[in-house]
Amino acid sequence: MKPWSPSYWFLLWELTRTEFKVRDQGTVFGFLWTLLHPALMFAVLYALFISWFDRFVEQYAAYLIVGLVQWQFFEKATSIAITSLRRKDGLIRNFKFPLELIVFSAVGSVLWSYLLETGVLLGFLLCLGLKPTLGWPLLPAVVLAHLAFTLGVSLVLALAAVEFQDLDRVWGVLTTAGFYLTPVFYPLSLISQRYGRFMAFNPLLHILGAFRACLVPGQTFQAAGLFWVVPLSAALCVAGVLVFRRRSFWITDRVFAL
Amino acid sequence: MTSPATALRLEGVGKCYMVSTLAARETFPQTLNRLLTGNSSRRALWALRGLSFELARGEVLGVIGANGAGKSTLLMLLAQIIAPTEGRVEVHGKSSIFFQLASGLRPQLTVLDNFSVCAALLGIERAKFRELLPAMVEFSGLGDYLHARYGELSSGLAARVPFAAAVHAKLDIVMADEMIAVGDEAFQQKCFKTFEEFRRSGKTMVLASHGMDLVAKLCTKSLYLRGGAAAYFGDPIEAIRRYGADSSAPGSALARAEPLL
Numbered sequence: 001m002k003p004w005s006p007s008y009w010f011l012l013w014e015l016t017r018t019e020f021k022v023r024d025q026g027t028v029f030g031f032l033w034t035l036l037h038p039a040l041m042f043a044v045l046y047a048l049f050i051s052w053f054d055r056f057v058e059q060y061a062a063y064l065i066v067g068l069v070q071w072q073f074f075e076k077a078t079s080i081a082i083t084s085l086r087r088k089d090g091l092i093r094n095f096k097f098p099l100e101l102i103v104f105s106a107v108g109s110v111l112w113s114y115l116l117e118t119g120v121l122l123g124f125l126l127c128l129g130l131k132p133t134l135g136w137p138l139l140p141a142v143v144l145a146h147l148a149f150t151l152g153v154s155l156v157l158a159l160a161a162v163e164f165q166d167l168d169r170v171w172g173v174l175t176t177a178g179f180y181l182t183p184v185f186y187p188l189s190l191i192s193q194r195y196g197r198f199m200a201f202n203p204l205l206h207i208l209g210a211f212r213a214c215l216v217p218g219q220t221f222q223a224a225g226l227f228w229v230v231p232l233s234a235a236l237c238v239a240g241v242l243v244f245r246r247r248s249f250w251i252t253d254r255v256f257a258l
Numbered sequence: 259m260t261s262p263a264t265a266l267r268l269e270g271v272g273k274c275y276m277v278s279t280l281a282a283r284e285t286f287p288q289t290l291n292r293l294l295t296g297n298s299s300r301r302a303l304w305a306l307r308g309l310s311f312e313l314a315r316g317e318v319l320g321v322i323g324a325n326g327a328g329k330s331t332l333l334m335l336l337a338q339i340i341a342p343t344e345g346r347v348e349v350h351g352k353s354s355i356f357f358q359l360a361s362g363l364r365p366q367l368t369v370l371d372n373f374s375v376c377a378a379l380l381g382i383e384r385a386k387f388r389e390l391l392p393a394m395v396e397f398s399g400l401g402d403y404l405h406a407r408y409g410e411l412s413s414g415l416a417a418r419v420p421f422a423a424a425v426h427a428k429l430d431i432v433m434a435d436e437m438i439a440v441g442d443e444a445f446q447q448k449c450f451k452t453f454e455e456f457r458r459s460g461k462t463m464v465l466a467s468h469g470m471d472l473v474a475k476l477c478t479k480s481l482y483l484r485g486g487a488a489a490y491f492g493d494p495i496e497a498i499r500r501y502g503a504d505s506s507a508p509g510s511a512l513a514r515a516e517p518l519l
Contacts, residue, residue: 001381010387011378018375022366090362094355094420095379096339163293166286249341256340257276257300 001098011097015105020112034113035120042068045185056187058218062125066215067184067208069117074150074204075175077110081154082161082168089255099251100244103158107151118143125215135214142210145230149203152236159243162254183208203229264350265315265431265462266336271345272307273331276300305331306486309345313464313479318457320473320494321466322501323483329466332483333433336464351430351462354380365409369400369419372408376423390426398422399445414442425452432456433464450476470498 001008024033042065050060057063084106085092085099092099118139126132161167182204183191191199199205206225213221244251277300291297306328313319321329334340335347337355362379363372373394377387395401398418403411408419424432432453453476456463467473473480473494480497482490484504490497 006383006385007378007381010382010384013384014375014378018364018367018371021371022364088362091379092362093334093339094362096337096354097379097381164286164289166289252340253275 003098008098008101012101012104012108015101016108016112019105019109023109034116038065038069038072038117041072049185053186053190056189059128059130059216062128062130062216063187063212063219064185065121065124066211069114069121070146070208070211071179071182071184071204073110073114073117073146074153075179077107077114077150078154078157079168079171079175080110081106082157082171085158085162085251085255086165086258089258092252092255098244099248100155100241103155103240103244104151106158107147107154111147115143122215130215130217133214133217138214139211142207142214145210145226145233146207148237149207149229149233152233152240155240155244156236159240159251162251162258165258178202178204200225203232263314264312264348265317266311266313266319266350266464267346267348268312268335269310269346269348271309271335271342271347273305273328273335273340274343275303275305277303304343304486306335306342306483309488311481311488311491313462315350315462316457316460317479318453318463318465318477320477320480320497321464321483322468322470322473322480322497323489324505327483328486329483330435332481333435333464333466336431337433349431352381352428353431353433354424354427354429355433355435363408363416363419365407367408368405369408369411370404372419373423376420377427380423380427380429382423382427394422394426397425397448414445418445421449429461431462431464433466435466436468470502474498 001011024031045068046061046064049064054060081103084102088102091097091102122136157167157171181199182202183199188196188199188205188209203225206222206229209219209222210226212219309328309332321332323329331340333355335342336349337353338347338349339355341347363376367375373391374387377390377394382390395404398421400411400415400418400422403415408416434453450472453463453465457476463476465472465477477494479492480490480494481488482497482501489504490500
């Protein structure tokens with residue numbers, strides 16, 4: 001099955017669709033959780049930090065919600081992707097198909113709800129009284145960069161997790177740490193220059209920065225960071241897919257041994 | 259050299275699995291140790307070893323043998339889901355396995371959803387799937403259950419979904435692993451008829467089965483596997499005779515488990 005064949009895309013679509021459909025099944029609010037979860041997180045963080053950060057950030061509500069939606073896409077997609085090969089061992093045992101599609105569909109199922117959240121987010125920003133700016137049309141490009149980074153990390157994590165089973169637990173801790181080490185709910189200006197320099201190595205800092213530059217007034221764009229984040233993301237994606245293609249038998253053997 | 263009439267060819271094929279010797283899962287320090295030093299608490303288990311045979315197009319091979327003899331491993335090798343640890347596997351044509359249990363499908367979703375996933379996994383395109391769906395549903399006899407949850411079906415009914423999809427997938431080489439054992443009499447008849455049609459239309463088939471009737475009636479060749487090696491390859495009746503003789507021999511696993519009549 002070649003990536004340019006229609007059957008490859010039909011399979012990607014089917015795997016993504018079913019993964020998405022299964023996710024919220026059994027919960028009372030079902031699909032609404034997609035929107036409810038970020039909304040509740042936003043409410044909690046906003047209530048906690050508004051009085052503190054309001055002085056440093058113009059439009060703190062917009063700053064927070066934009067950061068939160070982007071961060072959550074990365075966190076959800078990677079944590080679902082990391083166990084995806086193990087969870088799909090039944091499929092791997094029974095059918096011959098390109099294994100990278102398992103990771104693609106895991107990320108794709110989160111992308112689906114993320115795009116919806118982003119749509120609702122834009123509506124929310126309008127409700128806050130923000131006017132659409134010249135940054136809005138740039139949004140698809142930033143979403144694409146974010147997707148590339150998340151997909152690249154997911155491919156690498158999924159591969160590593162078939163060798164190191166403990167990785168998904170470790171990743172849970174790392175993403176929690178990452179939430180605090182990335183300016184999701186606090187402004188970067190609050191960090192001293194000494195630590196700020198280290199934080200610049202965090203790719204998500206630049207991706208969040210780009211989103212905020214597009215959407216939140218008063219946020220300036222630091223394009224320099226994206227100059228290494230975008231090629232890095234592309235490299236991770238290409239390397240990940242190549243490993244999946246060339247080492248698919250190794251992956252199957254490892255998944256069977258789990 | 260392989261002639262164009264060859265569908266499958268195996269040369270000295272072996273497949274080795276690393277089997278746990280400890281009750282617990284491998285821990286992080288053990289993984290590190292294995293990667294760094296090559297030492298492992300697992301031991302090698304050769305599911306198949308030194309297997310060589312060739313199957314011409316249009317032949318039907320029945321694979322028989324006790325549980326653990328390597329039948330499923332052989333089928334997975336032929337479907338190119340796994341690679342041999344040693345030796346060579348050549349497969350000429352599009353193939354896929356029909357497994358006994360519809361593992362991998364989604365019990366939480368509807369039967370219809372699972373039909374489309376299954377078709378996609380078999381490499382069928384969307385337009386083609388739409389065209390084939392009525393025939394698949396008709397074949398499976400699940401027309402009334404299309405919107406039922408897949409997990410609510412009995413295992414016999416559930417197994418019909420991947421089977422019906424695979425029957426319509428235009429495979430050159432058809433492989434079935436105990437597929438029809440779970441079906442009821444009527445469905446077994448239908449499967450049997452389908453296999454006969456496949457045979458008449460010149461498809462190559464590999465059937466792993468405990469149903470000696472099926473092997474005797476349908477197969478042109480039979481491979482009797484014992485402990486991961488070929489104990490016999492050739493005439494189906496002779497293969498069944500040898501398998502039967504081994505199974506009822508004093509001290510054999512089968513004889514110990516249930517005395518034959």
